[in-house]
Amino acid sequence: MNEFKVAIRENESAHVLDLMGYLDAHTAPILEEAFQSMIGSGKFRIIVNCRDLTYISSAGLGVFMAYIEDVRENKGDIKMSNMTPKVFQIFDLLGFPMLYDIVNDERDAIAKFAALS
Amino acid sequence: MIHNHLNTQPSTITIPSRTERLNDVRQFVAQAARVCGFKDEDVNNIMLAVDEACTNIIKHAYNYAPDESIEVNVGMREGDFEIVIADRGKNFNPENVPPPDMKEYMSQYRRGGLGLYLMKKVMDTVDFQFKANRNILRMTKHLH
Known part of the structure; x- marks a missing residue:
């Protein structure tokens, strides 16, 4: 089975989605649901922590x-x-670093959001 | 040398047209590519290309019908890892679709159509044919 999980955390400046496992066409709807629930409840400062993301295909990239x-x-x-x-490497193949803010560590993303507050 | 001989033997997996089986196909091709001597980065790219190809078949050739089949055949041929993926779905040749200008495409945040782009990026050759009512996709990756 393709194991994939999303956990949502809240910190002082943003909400964090922890992705775990394999994100492909089978599991992308799980991430889609998580985004829908965040956006539906007016949470627009989102950090996606990919530390435990093992794999991603274009179906997963499409959700972002x-x-x-x-x-x-x-x-x-x-x-x-x-x-x-x-x-x-997969994000890079599609040019994501030009369009998305990809940082080394979650703390960098938190600091960037905090600076806007 | 025995090892090399074994490497050249083709092997096949047939899966039903369901996204829940993508992981099985990825593991199958990854294992075969490793046995043939590919390093991790190439193994990952081969897995990605096969995942994208099967996802396209499930979505476009079979339109999500769950009980059709996809046959994936892998083996070494003249120094290239060759993957042949066959289905009996709708004649589907993404090459008929002009390639997007990726910079413009991505800047508009459009979805879909990215799979073929990735397949071509990570593999050395990608070729589609429609023969005897089957879509035949052949991809190769050279073993350096």
């Missing part, structure tokens, strides 16, 4: 693309952190 505009229109952002080199 689906929500980024909504989030930015509401003065928020989706910032990504703690990517393994293997996962970063």
Whole structure:
């Protein structure tokens, strides 16, 4: 089975989605649901911590693309952190670093959001 | 040398057209690529290309019908790892679709169509044919 989980945490400046496991066409709806619930409840400052994300395909990448505009229109952002080199390589192939804020560590993303407050 | 001989033997997995089986296909091709001597980065890229190809088949060729089949055949041929993926779905040739200008495409945050782009990025060759009512996708990756 393709194991994938999302856990949501809240800190002082943003909400953090911890991704775990394999994000592909089978599991992408789980991430989609998480984004819908965040955006539906007016949470637009989102950090996606990819430390335990083992794998991502274009189906997973598409989820980030689906929500980024909504989030930015509401003065928020989706910032990504703690990517393994293997996962970063796939984001990089599609040019994500040009369009998304990808930082080394979750704390960097928190600081960036805090600076806006 | 015995090891090399074994490497060249093709092997096949057939899965039903369900996304829950993507992981099985990824593990199958990753194992085969490792046995053939590919390093982690290439193994990851081969897994990604096969995942994208099967996802496209499930979505577009079979339109999510869950009980059709996808056959994935892998083996070494003249120094290349060759993957042949066959299905009996709708004639689906993504090459008929002009390649997007990725910079413009990504800046508009459009979804879909990224799978083929990734397949071509990470594999050396990607070729689609429709023969005897089957879509045949052949991809290769050179073993350095």
